[in-house]
Amino acid sequence: MDCRAEDWGLRKIAWLGSMLLLCALSALLVSCERARGNGRSGHKLIILGIDGMDPQLLTRFMQEGKMPNFAALAAKGSFRQLTTSIPPQSPVAWSNLITGMNAGGHGIFDFIHRDPQTMELYFSASRVEPPKHSLHFGDWVIPLGSGSADQLRQGKAFWEVLDEHGVPNSVFRIPANFPPIKTKGYTLSGMGTPDLRGTYGTFSFYTDDATATAGAVEGGQIIPVELNNSQVSAKLIGPDNTFKKGSPPSTLPFTVSVDPLESVARIAVSDQEFVLKEGEWSDWVHVEFELMPLLGNVKGICRFYLKQAHPRFQLYVTPINIDPANPALPLSTPASYSRELSEDAGEFYTQGIAEDTKALSAGVFDDGEYLEQARTVLAEHRKIFDAEFPKFRQGVFFFYFSSLDLNSHMFWRLMDPHHPEYDASLAAHYGSAIEDFYIQIDQVLGEVLPKLDDQTTLLVLSDHGFAPYNRSFNLDTWLLNNGYIALKSGSSGDENEPFVNVDWRRTRAYGLGLNGLYLNLKGRERNGIVQPGAEADGLIKELKAKLLAIRDPKNNSPVITRVDVAREVYQGPYADQGPDMLVGYTRGYRAGWKTVLGAFPPEAFEDNSNPWSGDHCMDYTQVPGVLLSNHKIQADAPALTDIAPTIFAEFGITSPKGLTGHSVFQLERASR
Amino acid sequence: MFGSYKVKIEGELLEKVKRCSEIAGYASIDEFVTHVLEKEIKKIMPPEEGDSASAELVKKRLQGLGYIE
Numbered sequence: 006m007d008c009r010a011e012d013w014g015l016r017k018i019a020w021l022g023s024m025l026l027l028c029a030l031s032a033l034l035v036s037c038e039r040a041r042g043n044g045r046s047g048h049k050l051i052i053l054g055i056d057g058m059d060p061q062l063l064t065r066f067m068q069e070g071k072m073p074n075f076a077a078l079a080a081k082g083s084f085r086q087l088t089t090s091i092p093p094q095s096p097v098a099w100s101n102l103i104t105g106m107n108a109g110g111h112g113i114f115d116f117i118h119r120d121p122q123t124m125e126l127y128f129s130a131s132r133v134e135p136p137k138h139s140l141h142f143g144d145w146v147i148p149l150g151s152g153s154a155d156q157l158r159q160g161k162a163f164w165e166v167l168d169e170h171g172v173p174n175s176v177f178r179i180p181a182n183f184p185p186i187k188t189k190g191y192t193l194s195g196m197g198t199p200d201l202r203g204t205y206g207t208f209s210f211y212t213d214d215a216t217a218t219a220g221a222v223e224g225g226q227i228i229p230v231e232l233n234n235s236q237v238s239a240k241l242i243g244p245d246n247t248f249k250k251g252s253p254p255s256t257l258p259f260t261v262s263v264d265p266l267e268s269v270a271r272i273a274v275s276d277q278e279f280v281l282k283e284g285e286w287s288d289w290v291h292v293e294f295e296l297m298p299l300l301g302n303v304k305g306i307c308r309f310y311l312k313q314a315h316p317r318f319q320l321y322v323t324p325i326n327i328d329p330a331n332p333a334l335p336l337s338t339p340a341s342y343s344r345e346l347s348e349d350a351g352e353f354y355t356q357g358i359a360e361d362t363k364a365l366s367a368g369v370f371d372d373g374e375y376l377e378q379a380r381t382v383l384a385e386h387r388k389i390f391d392a393e394f395p396k397f398r399q400g401v402f403f404f405y406f407s408s409l410d411l412n413s414h415m416f417w418r419l420m421d422p423h424h425p426e427y428d429a430s431l432a433a434h435y436g437s438a439i440e441d442f443y444i445q446i447d448q449v450l451g452e453v454l455p456k457l458d459d460q461t462t463l464l465v466l467s468d469h470g471f472a473p474y475n476r477s478f479n480l481d482t483w484l485l486n487n488g489y490i491a492l493k494s495g496s497s498g499d500e501n502e503p504f505v506n507v508d509w510r511r512t513r514a515y516g517l518g519l520n521g522l523y524l525n526l527k528g529r530e531r532n533g534i535v536q537p538g539a540e541a542d543g544l545i546k547e548l549k550a551k552l553l554a555i556r557d558p559k560n561n562s563p564v565i566t567r568v569d570v571a572r573e574v575y576q577g578p579y580a581d582q583g584p585d586m587l588v589g590y591t592r593g594y595r596a597g598w599k600t601v602l603g604a605f606p607p608e609a610f611e612d613n614s615n616p617w618s619g620d621h622c623m624d625y626t627q628v629p630g631v632l633l634s635n636h637k638i639q640a641d642a643p644a645l646t647d648i649a650p651t652i653f654a655e656f657g658i659t660s661p662k663g664l665t666g667h668s669v670f671q672l673e674r675a676s677r
Numbered sequence: 678m679f680g681s682y683k684v685k686i687e688g689e690l691l692e693k694v695k696r697c698s699e700i701a702g703y704a705s706i707d708e709f710v711t712h713v714l715e716k717e718i719k720k721i722m723p724p725e726e727g728d729s730a731s732a733e734l735v736k737k738r739l740q741g742l743g744y745i746e
Contacts, residue, residue: 109702116742117745125724125735126736126739127735128738128739159704159712200741205738205739205740206742324741363741363743531723578701578702578703578709578712579712598745622744
């Protein structure tokens with residue numbers, strides 16, 4: 006045998022072997038890369054986001070056999086409390102979940118933020134602005150450019166990261182995503198989406214009752230009308246018309262013919278006519294407001310509710326919602342998706358908080374009427390869920406439900422005999438309202454459980470729990486009484502308006518929002534007087550000690566059980582932009598209604614007599630949320646900031662830098 | 678809308694921008710640059726008190742959230 010040939014032959018075999026090995030390795034690398042890029046092929050993650058689901062109530066209803074699907078999930082998988090955000094408010098909490106960062110990273114610290122230079126207050130998650138520049142012709146104003154809708158949440162949303170790695174995703178109604186950020190997946194905006202007037206919900210109530218106070222009420226408007234020959238002529242109120250000098254609200258006339266004998270009325274608006282019986286709701290009605298003849302029209306939808314035909318005429322109209330089929334502002338990605346949804350599932354409330362709690366608080370709705378409206382909202386959400394969930398094949402499917410949160414706010418007083426507004430006769434009718442909504446959410450879970458397979462992970466979670474809200478603490482009144490806020494000489498604090506007569510050159514700290522306490526810091530606030538550094542630190546220490554020592558004069562109970570210092574609990578580029586301290590009220594207490602926007606009610610303490618009787622804007626350790634899964638949750642103390650890393654880990658994606666949490670399915674790190 | 682404008686950042690400055698953006702924990706370079714510009718603009722052109730929407734209007738907008746009266 007020719008050795009050289011043999012050598013060559015051996016070398017050839019070795020070379021071929023090497024090539025085959027290389028090919029195999031390359032194929033392996035490519036397949037690994039693909040796995041990293043597209044996630045686990047065929048893997049599915051379903052997330053049900055249940056705003057306000059409380060672990061204590063859930064446990065009770067499961068034990069009572071009222072939530073069999075949740076009980077089955079908890080028994081076969083896992084059920085844990087989920088540490089909420091600081092503070093435990095929905096926009097903050099959902100932003101923690103969305104970005105995997107705390108408020109220092111995403112910049113949402115409260116429902117309400119302020120500009121420290123102007124003290125302008127605004128909703129923290131989004132801002133809708135009219136055009137800033139315009140041309141004037143007589144009574145007409147021609148805007149140069151259109152207005153803007155800006156999302157104020159910072160950081161990268163988990164679905165943006167999924168997009169980057171080719172993982173398909175659909176995200177429905179998640180809060181703090183208006184206008185929806187650009188994405189390859191399907192999204193529909195939720196909490197933070199305004200109505201057509203740019204507010205977060207303004208209802209109209211038309212009545213000929215002379216005793217009703219006309220004008221603006223909280224979250225609505227009472228509009229007096231006259232009944233002439235059984236006819237009412239009135240106007241729907243649309244968005245402010247920025248084409249006209251002074252931007253008066255646009256209007257759309259409608260008429261109501263009230264049957265003189267029967268309790269029915271015929272309503273005519275534009276080219277539509279319909280008859281309502283007393284106590285009956287219309288379907289969604291399409292309306293169009295003309296802003297400038299032939300040029301500028303804006304479309305919306307609303308529903309009518311004939312509360313009473315006789316003896317007094319009472320007609321409620323929902324806030325004018327952005328029409329999902331013709332959205333005046335962006336509601337979805339792709340932009341056409343809201344139209345497709347409305348074709349598949351019917352029209353629906355597009356405003357972020359659809360349950361009209363203010364109509365109940367203002368006495369326009371009674372409990373039964375509010376409950377019916379709230380049930381309609383959940384029915385609409387379930388219709389969208391039923392239309393979209395069966396289409397889910399791969400990647401991530403997130404769906405948000407608001408009902409437990411809003412209805413726990415409104416019906417806690419009828420579930421809890423210790424609440425000051427508890428009414429036994431009303432409780433007999435509506436005492437199980439919260440429980441009924443929990444049962445409906447259990448039914449939703451019942452639709453999901455049969456679809457789970459080896460390839461599917463399910464997370465059911467809430468952003469926070471719930472607690473009674475019996476007493477209000479007016480933080481700004483307390484700060485005023487204790488010399489931290491000073492008023493201009495000879496003036497008094499305003500009971501209703503934000504920071505009226507405050508002498509900022511002598512004010513050291515102020516409260517704003519539901520948990521925020523700010524120093525009037527030199528160099529940050531326009532007229533700041535507190536020097537950053539030792540002086541600020543000393544003031545924080547002093548305030549913290551005093552706040553924790555407060556006792557309610559009514560019962561000598563502690564009021565504030567926790568005060569967090571922002572720089573100790575927030576990390577990230579926006580950490581210095583929010584409150585300096587977070588006030589954590591104990592269960593039963595919350596920031597008072599007027600102090601939230603910087604007004605000064607006369608007393609530091611008040612009973613909460615509002616139907617809004619449950620809340621969660623408290624000490625975050627007292628209102629945890631829930632986390633359930635069909636898989637074993639390894640983390641003993643999972644937090645909202647762990648959810649984005651969990652989502653990424655499910656698809657083999659390394660978490661972006663700046664995220665401190667980790668997958669709840671991994672054992673907790675000792676260093677945590 | 679107000680349109681958009683692209684700015685070219687390159688060389689050493691780009692490297693520093695990338696590093697600062699990461700160190701400070703911004704989600705992207707775009708987010709970092711926008712935030713820095715916003716802060717600088719506020720220093721040079723502080724907003725006038727009259728620029729802000731009226732307190733009444735803001736209150737009306739916010740009441741629909743449910744948490745305020």
